[in-house]
Amino acid sequence: MSVLLEVSGLSKRFGGLKAVTDVSFNVERGQIFSLIGPNGAGKTTVFNLISAVLKPTSGTVRFDGRDITGAPTHSLARLGIARTFQNLAVFKHESVVANLLVGMHTHLKSGPLSAMVFWGRTRSEELRARERIEKIIEFLEIEDIRDATVGTLSYGLQKRVELGRALAVDPKLLLLDEMVSGMNQEEREDIARFILDLKEQLGTTVMMVEHDMGIVMDISDHVCVMNHGVKIAEGTPAEVSANPAVVAAYLGTRREGVLA
Amino acid sequence: MRTGHYKETYGELIALSDSGVAWAWVAALAAALVLLPLLVGNYTLSLAVSVLIAIVGAIGLNLLTGTTGLISIGQSGFLAIGAYTNALLATDYGWPVWASLPAAGVLSGAISLLVGIPSLRLKGLYLAITTLAFSFIVNYVILYAEPLTHGPNGVFLNDTTFLGLDLSSDRGLYYFVLGVAVLVTLAALNLLRSRIGRAWLAIRDHDIAARAMGIDLVRYKLLAFAVSSFFVGIAGGLMSLQIRFINIDVFGFLLSIEALAIIILGGFGSIAGTILGAVFLTLLPEAIRIVLSLFVDPQAPAYTKYIYEIRGIAYGIVIVVFLRFKPDGLIGLWRDVRKYFANWPLAY
Numbered sequence: 001m002s003v004l005l006e007v008s009g010l011s012k013r014f015g016g017l018k019a020v021t022d023v024s025f026n027v028e029r030g031q032i033f034s035l036i037g038p039n040g041a042g043k044t045t046v047f048n049l050i051s052a053v054l055k056p057t058s059g060t061v062r063f064d065g066r067d068i069t070g071a072p073t074h075s076l077a078r079l080g081i082a083r084t085f086q087n088l089a090v091f092k093h094e095s096v097v098a099n100l101l102v103g104m105h106t107h108l109k110s111g112p113l114s115a116m117v118f119w120g121r122t123r124s125e126e127l128r129a130r131e132r133i134e135k136i137i138e139f140l141e142i143e144d145i146r147d148a149t150v151g152t153l154s155y156g157l158q159k160r161v162e163l164g165r166a167l168a169v170d171p172k173l174l175l176l177d178e179m180v181s182g183m184n185q186e187e188r189e190d191i192a193r194f195i196l197d198l199k200e201q202l203g204t205t206v207m208m209v210e211h212d213m214g215i216v217m218d219i220s221d222h223v224c225v226m227n228h229g230v231k232i233a234e235g236t237p238a239e240v241s242a243n244p245a246v247v248a249a250y251l252g253t254r255r256e257g258v259l260a
Numbered sequence: 261m262r263t264g265h266y267k268e269t270y271g272e273l274i275a276l277s278d279s280g281v282a283w284a285w286v287a288a289l290a291a292a293l294v295l296l297p298l299l300v301g302n303y304t305l306s307l308a309v310s311v312l313i314a315i316v317g318a319i320g321l322n323l324l325t326g327t328t329g330l331i332s333i334g335q336s337g338f339l340a341i342g343a344y345t346n347a348l349l350a351t352d353y354g355w356p357v358w359a360s361l362p363a364a365g366v367l368s369g370a371i372s373l374l375v376g377i378p379s380l381r382l383k384g385l386y387l388a389i390t391t392l393a394f395s396f397i398v399n400y401v402i403l404y405a406e407p408l409t410h411g412p413n414g415v416f417l418n419d420t421t422f423l424g425l426d427l428s429s430d431r432g433l434y435y436f437v438l439g440v441a442v443l444v445t446l447a448a449l450n451l452l453r454s455r456i457g458r459a460w461l462a463i464r465d466h467d468i469a470a471r472a473m474g475i476d477l478v479r480y481k482l483l484a485f486a487v488s489s490f491f492v493g494i495a496g497g498l499m500s501l502q503i504r505f506i507n508i509d510v511f512g513f514l515l516s517i518e519a520l521a522i523i524i525l526g527g528f529g530s531i532a533g534t535i536l537g538a539v540f541l542t543l544l545p546e547a548i549r550i551v552l553s554l555f556v557d558p559q560a561p562a563y564t565k566y567i568y569e570i571r572g573i574a575y576g577i578v579i580v581v582f583l584r585f586k587p588d589g590l591i592g593l594w595r596d597v598r599k600y601f602a603n604w605p606l607a608y
């Protein structure tokens with residue numbers, strides 16, 4: 001296995017608050033990599049730094065052999081990084097299909113003039129896009145809502161649409177920030193199955209921030225634990241859950257332990 | 261109920277409309293529009309031309325404000341640029357209309373980038389005020405660049421023809437403007453079902469997510485300004501063809517409010533809504549005139565004196581009422597009605 005994502009010495013300060021301090025880790029190709037930690041540990045901030053939504057105070061991010069630190073946010077989709085957001089970030093006035101098609105943006109080429117005519121290349125690329133979107137719709141089992149306005153759907157389905165939109169990017173690295181929070185048990189199991197299928201069928205590398213320890217322990221290949229902005233442990237699910245520092249971190253914030 | 265219809269090809273999925281009924285209505289409407297000059301007098305025909313021009317201009321504004329979410333109240337500035345470009349190129353430089361009208365759109369689109377660049381940092385009210393200031397600047401430049409624009413004297417248009425159509429006749433102008441309006445409508449519908457229209461909607465709904473999906477905000481906001489103002493510039497050029505004599509008084513602030521009222525009335529982001537809104541709002545002063553004439557003599561000086569104010573008040577009422585009670589506009593109302601009858605007689 002080779003390294004797909006290399007995070008080194010990453011730090012982010014918001015004024016006086018050190019949200020992330022000197023965090024380093026590697027994500028291998030084809031891995032399911034979980035980033036966990038108590039509330040406010042800095043997990044979302046790490047995601048925002050990797051996906052260039054935020055610029056780091058210091059440190060570097062290398063993806064697929066190139067330095068992407070400080071790259072413009074919109075350039076990452078083309079390189080093969082797609083993400084979902086902790087708080088729903090769907091285009092809620094549009095249909096499910098339209099949301100997914102936005103994910104295909106970087107795979108389509110037509111400019112304004114050919115789009116106005118909508119013939120030839122534009123038409124054929126739109127057809128191809130629509131065909132690919134149908135595959136994603138089928139994969140996520142959302143056929144019966146494909147024309148629904150996303151804002152009218154249940155929270156769980158909106159999350160699923162957001163996942164679909166990220167899949168439409170056809171990413172090498174998929175970043176999922178608390179995908180299953182707010183979902184019921186059945187929806188959670190669906191998502192876990194989708195993530196495993198992605199890994200097995202497409203070889204997609206998945207990095208996820210997750211509070212659901214059941215899913216983390218079940219499907220992760222590798223787990224990284226943060227607390228108060230620093231990395232406190234890293235290893236296989238079994239290694240991490242046996243780590244006293246990790247247990248202490250979780251006990252410090254909640255009564256039940258990480259394995260409860 | 262028209263739900264759960266099944267598509268056999270991907271071509272049907274990306275078609276403008278999959279409904280035979282819709283296409284039948286479009287065909288009927290097309291026939292009516294083509295036959296209109298044979299059925300009505302010149303006054304009605306010139307009202308129809310005003311409606312068509314309003315459609316072109318409001319579609320332009322809707323791409324920027326309704327679709328991309330960038331609020332502009334500088335519409336009158338772009339209309340003025342388009343009208344003056346077309347009129348001056350035709351009158352002073354002898355350009356034929358097939359060249360001067362596209363030039364009006366292109367110049368308006370190019371100048372819009374000057375407002376577009378500050379818009380990258382400004383949002384909402386701040387952007388709206390920038391566009392307003394811009395429209396005042398345009399008026400001043402036109403007024404004081406007298407050697408180029410004839411300043412306060414205004415511009416007369418020579419008689420023009422296009423492919424044998426006499427654009428100085430009501431009928432010729434009607435067919436010409438109808439053709440342009442149809443092309444602009446199709447172009448806008450096509451844009452909205454392409455990656456570009458989707459990128460604009462994405463920016464309006466969630467700009468951070470749009471960026472994460474690979475959409476370059478700078479590029480697509482500027483593109484929205486350019487394309488929108490291109491269409492508005494064309495609308496301005498058409499105005500100059502209709503009124504034949506333009507001066508700066510034509511392009512007052514009320515035009516910007518009228519355009520905004522049209523897209524609010526019709527429904528943000530909807531082309532069909534824009535058309536409905538343009539029809540209703542352009543005919544509204546006419547309706548007010550007819551109603552008032554039942555009570556006062558239409559030749560009375562009080563009436564002609566206050567018509568401008570009355571229009572302004574009417575637009576204001578439309579904006580306030582629809583924003584408050586029906587933010588998705590007439591097109592939303594239409595969807596509600598259709599949904600109601602689809603389920604009728606069973607309530608929801």
Ligand SMILES: Nc1ncnc2c1ncn2[C@@H]1O[C@H](COP(=O)(O)OP(=O)(O)OP(=O)(O)O)[C@@H](O)[C@H]1O
Pocket residue numbers: 014017018019037038039040041042043044045046086
């Ligand atoms: N944009 C911001 N500006 C200021 N402070 C921020 C910003 N984003 C995050 N923070 C702060 O940084 C710290 C880490 O936040 P972050 O969202 O990364 O935590 P998290 O691990 O994702 O937590 P949770 O599990 O609750 O989602 C928190 O104290 C948070 O308040």
Ligand SMILES: [Mg+2]
Pocket residue numbers: 043044045086209
């Ligand atoms: Mg978080």
